[in-house]
Amino acid sequence: KAGVTQTPRYLIKTRGQQVTLSCSPISGHRSVSWYQQTPGQGLQFLFEYFSETQRNKGNFPGRFSGRQFSNSRSEMNVSTLELGDSALYLCASSARQGRITNEKLFFGSGTQLSVL
Amino acid sequence: GQQVMQIPQYQHVQEGEDFTTYCNSSTTLSNIQWYKQRPGGHPVFLIQLVKSGEVKKQKRLTFQFGEAKKNSSLHITATQTTDVGTYFCYSGGGADGLTFGKGTHLIIQP
Numbered sequence: 001k002a003g004v005t006q007t008p009r010y011l012i013k014t015r016g017q018q019v020t021l022s023c024s025p026i027s028g029h030r031s032v033s034w035y036q037q038t039p040g041q042g043l044q045f046l047f048e049y050f051s052e053t054q055r056n057k058g059n060f061p062g063r064f065s066g067r068q069f070s071n072s073r074s075e076m077n078v079s080t081l082e083l084g085d086s087a088l089y090l091c092a093s094s095a096r097q098g099r100i101t102n103e104k105l106f107f108g109s110g111t112q113l114s115v116l
Numbered sequence: 117g118q119q120v121m122q123i124p125q126y127q128h129v130q131e132g133e134d135f136t137t138y139c140n141s142s143t144t145l146s147n148i149q150w151y152k153q154r155p156g157g158h159p160v161f162l163i164q165l166v167k168s169g170e171v172k173k174q175k176r177l178t179f180q181f182g183e184a185k186k187n188s189s190l191h192i193t194a195t196q197t198t199d200v201g202t203y204f205c206y207s208g209g210g211a212d213g214l215t216f217g218k219g220t221h222l223i224i225q226p
Binding site: 035041042043044045090092096102103104105106107108109110 | 147158161164166206208
């Protein structure tokens with residue numbers, strides 16, 4: 001089984017621009033969650049999608065948005081980039097169905113975003 | 117909302133010493149998972165604990181879930197250089213989203 005694929009691997013943008021990141025989950029997984037990872041803050045939850053619906057959302061400003069397609073692939077978008085948005089963005093897929101999960105997360109390699 | 121606190125943030129040990137990281141929640145957890153992230157890598161699932169007081173072992177790693185299901189620990193016996201990385205606890209239950217602790221960075225000095 002192919003793992004979770006994230007593209008692009010690296011991205012350099014300037015302040016004020018917008019960016020779209022892509023995540024293809026493991027085949028059969030319908031839950032995709034996104035995380036921002038910075039050295040001081042660990043893994044911060046952005047949002048989770050299940051069957052094209054946003055099921056949970058973390059405490060991030062509205063500049064951060066996402067969506068999920070019918071094939072479970074997901075994208076996240078960050079508009080009006082700020083220097084503080086520089087981070088590793090990780091997505092994870094799981095076989096999670098309901099709200100309480102016993103399913104493990106499978107992570108992609110992440111997209112390293114640098115905002116200049 | 118559900119918060120998962122993890123301590124310590126950093127732990128320096130000599131190779132061969134033991135290491136323990138703790139995860140504490142303000143609310144009762146339905147389950148807890150542990151992940152390891154090697155430097156430059158992505159988090160990888162280690163184990164899941166579900167039952168109150170549960171203890172699981174993987175070679176030199178021992179995982180424990182508290183009786184009240186509000187805390188958990190990961191203990192590594194006789195650390196090796198391959199144990200270097202960041203260890204995260206994770207709770208995926210509840211309406212507040214999918215919560216990771218901030219992680220414990222394990223640094224091993226040979």
